[in-house]
Ligand SMILES: Cc1cc2nc3c(=O)[nH]c(=O)nc-3n(C[C@H](O)[C@H](O)[C@H](O)COP(=O)(O)O)c2cc1C
Ligand code: SF4
């Protein structure tokens with residue numbers, strides 16, 4: 001198993017200065033932009049993206065070409081790049097922002113050309129100060145060289161990019177919350193319908209929201225054609241994907257591969273196996289929101305559909321490996337606490353439910369649990385996501401609430417013995 | 432204290448970046464925090480005038496986001512990650528060593544206003560777990576010993592500008608990926624160092 005480098009090739013070839021515009025230009029950088037400007041046919045660009053079958057890399061996996069096709073007509077339309085990357089386990093956008101900002105900017109310009117957009121925002125989470133500095137520096141270089149501003153490269157295309165910092169709220173990764181945040185409001189998700197970004201987005205105008213990795217793929221697709229891109233990977237999961245591998249592996253990191261190989265092979269090849277030669281007890285296939293798989297399920301293929309059919313999601317592409325000595329109750333508590341902390345508070349099942357789940361797990365983890373806590377967990381989960389099915393049924397505005405249920409169902413389905421082990425053997429007397 | 436002309440000028444420049452004034456609210460709150468180390472009532476009044484919304488609206492936004500602080504922070508904000516990849520790589524021991532060195536509990540600031548300590552959720556450094564940020568500059572692959580060394584260094588040397596690369600070289604270990612390009616720019620406040628808000632500072636070598 002080998003990496004297939006499309007998005008991370010330039011940064012590998014020029015580790016010392018891949019972020020510099022001169023180095024980027026010398027190595028075919030901005031050639032995709034020049035190509036589309038020469039052809040001057042926005043429709044073709046959208047068709048190439050459709051041909052590539054690329055699906056969004058932010059988590060939901062929506063086909064990008066289809067999304068672009070939905071964008072409503074209006075004089076003012078916006079592109080917003082989602083660089084809020086905060087899903088625990090995920091650090092792949094960070095490398096794209098930090099090490100190859102011009103690839104993203106070129107993707108942004110092409111996207112705006114294709115959809116007749118004159119203003120784009122790159123929303124980067126507040127904790128990514130260094131990546132944001134690199135992107136801002138790159139934006140300034142691009143202005144100086146005439147890739148941004150009025151009359152880009154002598155054409156009548158104009159585009160301004162503003163890099164905007166978030167301020168520490170995971171929920172702002174949800175696209176409508178992100179738009180609220182960018183409008184200077186609390187980062188609370190909006191109701192869909194009516195607030196589909198493509199129709200009523202930023203300032204109520206049609207808006208494309210796309211992930212950093214999605215848009216960073218655009219220059220390669222334009223240079224090599226959508227059909228070439230679609231040849232990589234497997235049907236339904238075309239192209240490459242940058243997976244963030246962390247946890248108990250020997251060599252964690254970001255690895256760009258074609259989708260379709262098994263998780264086991266991935267962990268062995270790139271993670272170089274588990275530290276101290278331990279066994280895998282469980283792993284998370286797609287970020288903290290995703291239900292876990294067990295160490296016996298390492299042969300599942302890394303595609304959007306295979307993972308979904310096995311009862312989880314490829315989500316943000318974050319693989320977190322937990323070895324045989326991991327206390328999974330602590331692990332579940334960490335994830336549930338995350339969602340309790342990050343709930344925006346609009347929906348009662350999520351706001352109250354995640355807090356209760358956290359408290360119950362805290363009680364169990366501290367050795368003061370009771371047998372009835374198990375059914376209490378199930379009951380609270382059922383209020384957040386009725387039936388505890390996958391994909392989850394929703395009682396809430398956004399999927400954050402149901403995400404907090406994932407680690408608990410994972411525990412109950414496959415590791416209930418671990419939960420039981422944490423319960424005291426003697427029945428505590430009420431005091 | 433209200434904002435001086437220099438700060439107001441920076442504020443107006445930020446507002447101009449956006450089609451609607453209110454979008455500048457977040458960045459302006461960073462200016463407020465740079466000024467006082469937290470979001471003061473005076474700054475709330477100032478910002479509400481600058482972007483034409485009520486003070487309550489400003490407060491409602493500032494209280495939503497965890498990076499805007501309601502109480503004064505110390506010179507160095509120590510944010511230790513406790514999310515899943517760090518949790519299973521023993522972030523507890525890093526948390527404990529910070530607590531031990533500073534004597535602080537979560538969200539506390541010491542009397543000398545040197546350190547503020549907080550446990551935070553994932554900072555996108557999971558491949559280098561356990562990870563910490565100092566004034567939003569990342570260090571990866573910490574050990575409890577290195578964490579104490581870092582705190583001692585901050586306390587004794589009192590660096591004016593915190594730079595991720597410097598922290599990483601001095602105290603870090605395993606990284607999420609090869610950072611490759613050495614950087615000299617960082618932050619001098621408990622806000623992210625970022626050009627658009629005028630908080631990115633370059634360190635002399
Ligand atoms: C709770 C929550 C958090 C999310 N966080 C992110 C994120 O950090 N980055 C991201 O690109 N998408 C995130 N998404 C997905 C976005 O809502 C949206 O689908 C995505 O940005 C669209 O871009 P794409 O089609 O290119 O993937 C999140 C969704 C939810 C529900
Ligand atoms: S599900 Fe949770 S995070 Fe999502 S809108 Fe409702 S309260 Fe907010």
Ligand code: FES
Pocket residue numbers: 088089090512513514515516517518552553554555556557558560562
């Ligand atoms: S889990 Fe700690 S940095 Fe991501």
